[in-house]
Amino acid sequence: MIRIRRDYQPHEMAYVHSEPTHVIWHYICDLIKQQKSKNILDVGCATGALNYFLKDYDYNYFGFDVSKSMIDEAKHIWDEPNLHFWCADWDDFEFEHNCDCMLLLGVLPYADSKYCDNNYVNPFELYKMLVNKFKPRQVIIRETESHDDFVSIEGLESFLKIADHVERFTVDTMLGKKVVLNVVTDI
Numbered sequence: 001m002i003r004i005r006r007d008y009q010p011h012e013m014a015y016v017h018s019e020p021t022h023v024i025w026h027y028i029c030d031l032i033k034q035q036k037s038k039n040i041l042d043v044g045c046a047t048g049a050l051n052y053f054l055k056d057y058d059y060n061y062f063g064f065d066v067s068k069s070m071i072d073e074a075k076h077i078w079d080e081p082n083l084h085f086w087c088a089d090w091d092d093f094e095f096e097h098n099c100d101c102m103l104l105l106g107v108l109p110y111a112d113s114k115y116c117d118n119n120y121v122n123p124f125e126l127y128k129m130l131v132n133k134f135k136p137r138q139v140i141i142r143e144t145e146s147h148d149d150f151v152s153i154e155g156l157e158s159f160l161k162i163a164d165h166v167e168r169f170t171v172d173t174m175l176g177k178k179v180v181l182n183v184v185t186d187i
Contacts, residue, residue, distance in 0.1 A: 041099045064089075
Protein backbone atom coordinates (compact mmCIF):
# COMPACT_ATOMS: atom_id res chain seq x y z
CA MET A 1 0.00 0.00 0.00
CA ILE A 2 1.28 3.44 -0.92
CA ARG A 3 0.84 5.99 1.82
CA ILE A 4 0.20 9.63 1.10
CA ARG A 5 3.40 11.64 1.12
CA ARG A 6 3.56 14.27 3.80
CA ASP A 7 6.80 15.83 2.62
CA TYR A 8 5.95 17.47 -0.70
CA GLN A 9 8.25 20.36 -1.48
CA PRO A 10 7.06 23.64 -3.05
CA HIS A 11 9.05 23.09 -6.27
CA GLU A 12 7.13 19.84 -6.83
CA MET A 13 3.90 21.83 -7.05
CA ALA A 14 5.23 24.61 -9.31
CA TYR A 15 2.94 23.47 -12.13
CA VAL A 16 -0.06 24.98 -10.32
CA HIS A 17 1.41 28.41 -11.08
CA SER A 18 2.12 27.67 -14.76
CA GLU A 19 0.55 29.89 -17.41
CA PRO A 20 -1.60 27.10 -18.94
CA THR A 21 -3.38 26.54 -15.61
CA HIS A 22 -4.43 30.19 -15.26
CA VAL A 23 -7.66 29.56 -17.19
CA ILE A 24 -8.66 27.02 -14.53
CA TRP A 25 -7.79 29.36 -11.65
CA HIS A 26 -9.80 32.20 -13.20
CA TYR A 27 -12.77 29.87 -13.68
CA ILE A 28 -12.59 28.75 -10.02
CA CYS A 29 -12.45 32.39 -8.92
CA ASP A 30 -15.51 33.20 -11.04
CA LEU A 31 -17.44 30.35 -9.36
CA ILE A 32 -16.48 31.69 -5.91
CA LYS A 33 -17.59 35.20 -6.84
CA GLN A 34 -20.88 34.02 -8.37
CA GLN A 35 -21.85 32.43 -5.05
CA LYS A 36 -20.48 35.43 -3.10
CA SER A 37 -18.43 33.04 -0.97
CA LYS A 38 -16.41 34.94 1.62
CA ASN A 39 -14.92 32.23 3.88
CA ILE A 40 -12.94 29.82 1.72
CA LEU A 41 -11.57 26.56 3.09
CA ASP A 42 -8.87 24.96 0.91
CA VAL A 43 -8.32 21.26 1.73
CA GLY A 44 -4.80 20.26 0.66
CA CYS A 45 -3.90 23.87 -0.10
CA ALA A 46 -0.18 23.38 -0.89
CA THR A 47 1.18 26.96 -1.05
CA GLY A 48 -2.21 28.64 -1.47
CA ALA A 49 -1.97 29.37 -5.22
CA LEU A 50 -5.62 30.47 -5.39
CA ASN A 51 -4.67 33.68 -3.59
CA TYR A 52 -2.71 34.92 -6.63
CA PHE A 53 -5.98 35.04 -8.54
CA LEU A 54 -8.38 36.42 -5.89
CA LYS A 55 -6.48 39.60 -5.08
CA ASP A 56 -9.38 41.82 -6.17
CA TYR A 57 -11.95 40.09 -3.97
CA ASP A 58 -12.89 40.55 -0.30
CA TYR A 59 -12.53 37.12 1.36
CA ASN A 60 -11.00 35.10 4.19
CA TYR A 61 -8.88 32.14 3.20
CA PHE A 62 -8.24 29.12 5.41
CA GLY A 63 -5.90 26.50 4.00
CA PHE A 64 -4.49 23.30 5.41
CA ASP A 65 -2.15 20.66 4.06
CA VAL A 66 -0.29 17.65 5.44
CA SER A 67 3.04 18.95 4.11
CA LYS A 68 4.84 21.15 6.63
CA SER A 69 7.19 22.51 3.95
CA MET A 70 4.20 23.59 1.83
CA ILE A 71 2.58 25.36 4.77
CA ASP A 72 5.88 27.03 5.73
CA GLU A 73 6.24 28.29 2.15
CA ALA A 74 2.60 29.49 2.10
CA LYS A 75 3.13 31.45 5.31
CA HIS A 76 6.28 32.96 3.81
CA ILE A 77 4.50 33.99 0.58
CA TRP A 78 1.22 35.15 2.11
CA ASP A 79 1.62 37.52 5.02
CA GLU A 80 -1.90 38.94 4.94
CA PRO A 81 -4.35 39.15 7.87
CA ASN A 82 -7.16 37.43 5.91
CA LEU A 83 -5.03 34.40 4.87
CA HIS A 84 -4.52 31.55 7.35
CA PHE A 85 -2.56 28.30 6.99
CA TRP A 86 -2.23 25.14 9.11
CA CYS A 87 -0.30 21.90 8.81
CA ALA A 88 -2.95 19.21 9.40
CA ASP A 89 -4.76 16.34 7.74
CA TRP A 90 -8.48 16.13 6.97
CA ASP A 91 -9.25 13.82 9.88
CA ASP A 92 -7.66 16.04 12.54
CA PHE A 93 -8.29 19.56 11.25
CA GLU A 94 -10.87 21.54 13.24
CA PHE A 95 -12.51 24.57 11.67
CA GLU A 96 -14.46 27.02 13.80
CA HIS A 97 -15.66 29.41 11.08
CA ASN A 98 -18.59 29.36 8.70
CA CYS A 99 -17.48 27.74 5.48
CA ASP A 100 -18.98 29.35 2.40
CA CYS A 101 -16.78 27.52 -0.09
CA MET A 102 -14.65 24.40 0.28
CA LEU A 103 -11.99 23.72 -2.34
CA LEU A 104 -11.06 20.13 -3.14
CA LEU A 105 -8.42 20.67 -5.79
CA GLY A 106 -6.66 17.45 -6.61
CA VAL A 107 -7.14 15.81 -3.20
CA LEU A 108 -10.06 13.40 -3.58
CA PRO A 109 -8.14 10.57 -5.27
CA TYR A 110 -6.07 10.26 -2.10
CA ALA A 111 -9.14 8.83 -0.36
CA ASP A 112 -8.56 5.63 -2.29
CA SER A 113 -6.77 3.16 -0.06
CA LYS A 114 -4.28 2.36 -2.81
CA TYR A 115 -2.85 5.87 -2.37
CA CYS A 116 -2.97 6.34 1.39
CA ASP A 117 -3.69 4.56 4.60
CA ASN A 118 -7.12 5.67 5.78
CA ASN A 119 -10.65 4.48 6.41
CA TYR A 120 -12.35 5.87 3.28
CA VAL A 121 -13.76 3.44 0.77
CA ASN A 122 -13.51 5.84 -2.17
CA PRO A 123 -13.27 9.54 -3.06
CA PHE A 124 -17.03 10.05 -2.75
CA GLU A 125 -16.98 8.79 0.85
CA LEU A 126 -14.19 11.27 1.65
CA TYR A 127 -16.20 14.02 -0.05
CA LYS A 128 -19.27 13.23 2.09
CA MET A 129 -17.17 13.21 5.29
CA LEU A 130 -15.65 16.61 4.46
CA VAL A 131 -19.03 18.15 3.57
CA ASN A 132 -20.58 16.85 6.81
CA LYS A 133 -17.62 18.06 8.85
CA PHE A 134 -17.18 21.56 7.39
CA LYS A 135 -20.73 22.24 6.09
CA PRO A 136 -19.88 24.41 3.07
CA ARG A 137 -22.53 26.11 0.93
CA GLN A 138 -20.37 25.58 -2.13
CA VAL A 139 -17.81 22.91 -3.03
CA ILE A 140 -15.45 23.28 -5.95
CA ILE A 141 -13.77 20.09 -7.10
CA ARG A 142 -10.89 20.00 -9.60
CA GLU A 143 -9.49 16.66 -10.67
CA THR A 144 -7.68 14.97 -13.48
CA GLU A 145 -10.39 13.26 -15.47
CA SER A 146 -8.13 10.65 -16.96
CA HIS A 147 -4.40 10.35 -17.37
CA ASP A 148 -2.35 7.20 -17.09
CA ASP A 149 0.66 8.70 -15.34
CA PHE A 150 -1.11 10.69 -12.64
CA VAL A 151 -3.49 10.11 -9.80
CA SER A 152 -6.95 10.55 -11.25
CA ILE A 153 -10.35 10.21 -9.71
CA GLU A 154 -12.19 6.99 -10.40
CA GLY A 155 -15.96 6.91 -10.10
CA LEU A 156 -16.31 10.48 -11.29
CA GLU A 157 -19.95 9.74 -12.15
CA SER A 158 -20.99 10.15 -8.48
CA PHE A 159 -19.68 13.70 -8.53
CA LEU A 160 -21.17 14.54 -11.91
CA LYS A 161 -24.63 13.64 -10.56
CA ILE A 162 -24.46 16.16 -7.71
CA ALA A 163 -22.72 18.99 -9.57
CA ASP A 164 -24.60 22.15 -10.47
CA HIS A 165 -22.08 22.90 -13.18
CA VAL A 166 -19.30 20.90 -14.84
CA GLU A 167 -16.53 22.35 -16.99
CA ARG A 168 -13.78 20.36 -18.68
CA PHE A 169 -10.38 21.87 -19.46
CA THR A 170 -7.58 20.50 -21.54
CA VAL A 171 -4.49 22.42 -20.47
CA ASP A 172 -1.10 22.34 -22.12
CA THR A 173 0.82 20.91 -19.18
CA MET A 174 1.86 17.46 -18.06
CA LEU A 175 -1.43 17.27 -16.19
CA GLY A 176 -3.77 16.13 -18.93
CA LYS A 177 -7.50 16.78 -19.05
CA LYS A 178 -8.97 18.48 -15.99
CA VAL A 179 -12.55 18.66 -14.87
CA VAL A 180 -13.93 21.34 -12.54
CA LEU A 181 -17.22 20.72 -10.76
CA ASN A 182 -19.23 23.27 -8.82
CA VAL A 183 -21.58 21.84 -6.18
CA VAL A 184 -23.98 24.09 -4.26
CA THR A 185 -24.96 22.08 -1.21
CA ASP A 186 -28.26 21.96 0.65
CA ILE A 187 -26.51 22.65 3.96
